[in-house]
Amino acid sequence: MLEVVTSVRSVRERVRAWRAAGERIAFVPTMGNLHAGHVSLIALARTRGSRFVASIFVNPMQFGPNEDFAHYPRTPTADERMLADAGCDLMFMPDVNEVYPHGLDRGARVAVPELADMLCGKFRPGHFEGVATVVNKLFNIVQPDIAVFGEKDYQQLAIIRRMVSDLCLPIEIIGAPTVRENDGLAMSSRNQYLTPEERGIAPRIYAALRHAAGRLAARENDVAQIEAAGEAALTNAGFRVDYFSVREALELAAPKASDPHLVVLTAARIGKARLIDNVQVFRR
Numbered sequence: 443m444l445e446v447v448t449s450v451r452s453v454r455e456r457v458r459a460w461r462a463a464g465e466r467i468a469f470v471p472t473m474g475n476l477h478a479g480h481v482s483l484i485a486l487a488r489t490r491g492s493r494f495v496a497s498i499f500v501n502p503m504q505f506g507p508n509e510d511f512a513h514y515p516r517t518p519t520a521d522e523r524m525l526a527d528a529g530c531d532l533m534f535m536p537d538v539n540e541v542y543p544h545g546l547d548r549g550a551r552v553a554v555p556e557l558a559d560m561l562c563g564k565f566r567p568g569h570f571e572g573v574a575t576v577v578n579k580l581f582n583i584v585q586p587d588i589a590v591f592g593e594k595d596y597q598q599l600a601i602i603r604r605m606v607s608d609l610c611l612p613i614e615i616i617g618a619p620t621v622r623e624n625d626g627l628a629m630s631s632r633n634q635y636l637t638p639e640e641r642g643i644a645p646r647i648y649a650a651l652r653h654a655a656g657r658l659a660a661r662e663n664d665v666a667q668i669e670a671a672g673e674a675a676l677t678n679a680g681f682r683v684d685y686f687s688v689r690e691a692l693e694l695a696a697p698k699a700s701d702p703h704l705v706v707l708t709a710a711r712i713g714k715a716r717l718i719d720n721v722q723v724f725r726r
């Protein structure tokens with residue numbers, strides 16, 4: 443039976459009792475408006491733990507002043523139903539004062555230099571500091587054994603892995619494969635911002651990433667040309683491209699010809715939506 447709680451204290455009480463009973467706690471942090479992508483995170487968590495906690499919190503610290511915090515879709519009733527159906531035990535839905543008791547500006551923050559400043563970090567200053575800070579808080583509140591994050595937010599996952607390693611947090615981080623619509627578009631709450639015409643164009647993102655990944659898998663090494671071609675394909679389709687970039691898959695550094703594991707990442711805007719996606723490449 444799913445229980446919904448809003449206070450740190452209630453989460454701690456539940457988790458303490460489970461841990462005393464020898465349970466393994468799996469955690470899926472979300473911003474709500476759950477879709478099949480989130481359900482897949484919970485399904486993966488279920489293979490790795492025995493009690494399941496999900497948080498629903500639209501974190502103001504990770505939104506810039508001109509971003510979509512106010513409009514971000516909030517659907518708590520539907521979310522609760524989805525979590526119950528997915529077999530979740532605890533839904534933590536705090537309000538902003540519970541998470542930031544000293545306010546957004548005066549509280550402690552977690553910075554992950556370099557990794558947080560590249561790619562999306564360049565276009566969304568402060569975003570990943572907001573993500574790292576809230577995820578660290580949620581980890582301290584829930585104290586899970588494992589936590590699951592989607593690979594769609596590839597840079598976010600890399601930053602969380604680094605934070606967990608650098609801050610010695612005893613939590614296993616698991617990446618879950620991106621869930622896609624039938625035409626390849628990565629599932630995202632922000633897809634709701636697309637008009638029907640934009641929705642028709644949006645799958646070109648995955649097509650461009652796959653094309654670039656295919657060239658890299660075929661051992662083409664002119665990365666700058668592959669990036670430029672990917673960016674041009676998306677610009678010609680009607681996107682405003684923030685970046686289309688090939689990186690080494692773990693540290694997100696510029697790739698070397700000898701790197702066996704690469705990732706192609708893009709962020710592109712169309713209409714009101716900013717969409718991100720990525721495709722990994724494994725080379726022998």
Ligand code: PAF
Nearest residue numbers: 471472473501573576595
């Ligand atoms: O990926 C998300 O939904 C958010 O960035 C997260 C990890 C829940 C932190 O607010």
